[in-house]
Amino acid sequence: MSPPSASEILTPANPKGLRDIPFEIPAVDPVEKRRASRILDALTERYPDARCALDYSAAHELLIATICSAQCTDVAVNKATPALFKAFPTPKDYAASTPKKIEPYVKSLGFFRNKALAIHESMSVIAQEHGGETPSTMDELLALRGVARKTANVVLGNAFGINMGVVVDTHVNRIAKRFGLAPQDATVQAVERRLMALFPRDRWTDLSHRLIWHGRQVCKARGALCAGDDICRKFCSNSKGDR
Ligand code: SF4
Numbered sequence: 001m002s003p004p005s006a007s008e009i010l011t012p013a014n015p016k017g018l019r020d021i022p023f024e025i026p027a028v029d030p031v032e033k034r035r036a037s038r039i040l041d042a043l044t045e046r047y048p049d050a051r052c053a054l055d056y057s058a059a060h061e062l063l064i065a066t067i068c069s070a071q072c073t074d075v076a077v078n079k080a081t082p083a084l085f086k087a088f089p090t091p092k093d094y095a096a097s098t099p100k101k102i103e104p105y106v107k108s109l110g111f112f113r114n115k116a117l118a119i120h121e122s123m124s125v126i127a128q129e130h131g132g133e134t135p136s137t138m139d140e141l142l143a144l145r146g147v148a149r150k151t152a153n154v155v156l157g158n159a160f161g162i163n164m165g166v167v168v169d170t171h172v173n174r175i176a177k178r179f180g181l182a183p184q185d186a187t188v189q190a191v192e193r194r195l196m197a198l199f200p201r202d203r204w205t206d207l208s209h210r211l212i213w214h215g216r217q218v219c220k221a222r223g224a225l226c227a228g229d230d231i232c233r234k235f236c237s238n239s240k241g242d243r
Contacts, residue, residue: 094123118146157205171215
């Protein structure tokens, strides 16, 4: 008999049995879970090709692109990173350089001094403490400069296929609340935990991509196109249709 998966192991600290998740997952009732499942089905049908919009060809490049994406669009990041990745092919190349030499490559992205510093320091740690390999655990990623849960979830979910949480960016935060998946006053941390409770673990990364695509294509932060969209009509409290 094969050993139980992480999601099958029940522990008192975490009744949903996600033993490797170091915090409590909130309880949700089965009706909420069924509704969440219908939302995910509808989003999956609408956005079958939803994926990470950042360009990368190695885990450390995705980490850098995600650091660069703070307060700026993925399109702008994708314009800037080819030259950066060409100039610094490996974490060791960043470590051997300086933040000042990285700055020109990220200058177009805003907060470029902070971003160059975070790139240099995180790549230096990867080069010096991880043998040049991007770490694949939440704790190791969170120890890097410029990396919080959102960035770590992007890297783990997309570069390594590991679901340790849900990426909650501005779109996910907004739509989760509009779809009634989280309370209006929930913090980003509370939204993530609600989504982790409502959706199967193997869909957490998918879920964030699909919510982000709905956010970009239909539910734009300014001027949401609330009329006439099937998903909105079924699931959003802003729509005039039935929920
Ligand atoms: S109904 Fe409007 S506010 Fe709600 S998800 Fe759709 S576009 Fe966004």
